[in-house]
Amino acid sequence: MPQVHIATKFGAVLFLVWGILHLWVPYDAFHNFHEGGLEKAVLGIAGGPNSPLDKVQVPKDAATANLMEGLIKNFVLDVGGYGVLGVAVAFKLWIEGDLFAFLLGLVVIGIADMSFLYFLVVPGGVIDLKFEVVLGPLVWFLAILVTPVGLFYGAQGGKNSSKNKKKVQ
Numbered sequence: 001m002p003q004v005h006i007a008t009k010f011g012a013v014l015f016l017v018w019g020i021l022h023l024w025v026p027y028d029a030f031h032n033f034h035e036g037g038l039e040k041a042v043l044g045i046a047g048g049p050n051s052p053l054d055k056v057q058v059p060k061d062a063a064t065a066n067l068m069e070g071l072i073k074n075f076v077l078d079v080g081g082y083g084v085l086g087v088a089v090a091f092k093l094w095i096e097g098d099l100f101a102f103l104l105g106l107v108v109i110g111i112a113d114m115s116f117l118y119f120l121v122v123p124g125g126v127i128d129l130k131f132e133v134v135l136g137p138l139v140w141f142l143a144i145l146v147t148p149v150g151l152f153y154g155a156q157g158g159k160n161s162s163k164n165k166k167k168v169q
Helices: 006-045 062-096 099-121 131-155
Strands: none
Touching: 006 062, 006 099, 006 131, 062 099, 099 131
C-alpha cells in the first residue's frame, strides 16, 4: 500500500466531512416533506433576500405543487449524490493519495458548490446565508488547498515521501 502524505489524509478528511454534510441534505428535506409536506420543505430551503419566508407561497394548484415538489426532491437527491462522490473521493485519497480522485473533487464538486453559491446564495440569494449553508463550500475550499500539498510534496520526495523512507530490513 502506498504511503500517503499527512496533508493528503487531512484533505481526505475534509472531503469526507463535505460528503457527509451533503448526504444530510436529502435526509433533512425528505424529513421535512414527511413532517409538513411541500410547505415545510419549501420553508426549509427559502429565507434569502430574494425569497423571504413571509413572502414565499406554496402553490395551491396540484400541477404546480407537483412540479415544485419534484424539482425539490430531484435537487436534494442530486446533492446527496454529490455527497456520495465526496465520500468516494475521500476514500481514494486516504487509501492511495489518488490524483484523479482529487481532480474529481476539485472539478465536479467544485462545479456543484460554485453553482450552488452563484445561483442560490449570492447575489441576493434564494437561500438564507447562514453558517450551515456556507460550511460546505468552505470545507471544499480548504480541501482543495490542503490536498495538493500532500499529493505533490509527497510525490516530489519531501521528508515524508515514501521515496525517502528507509527500508526496515
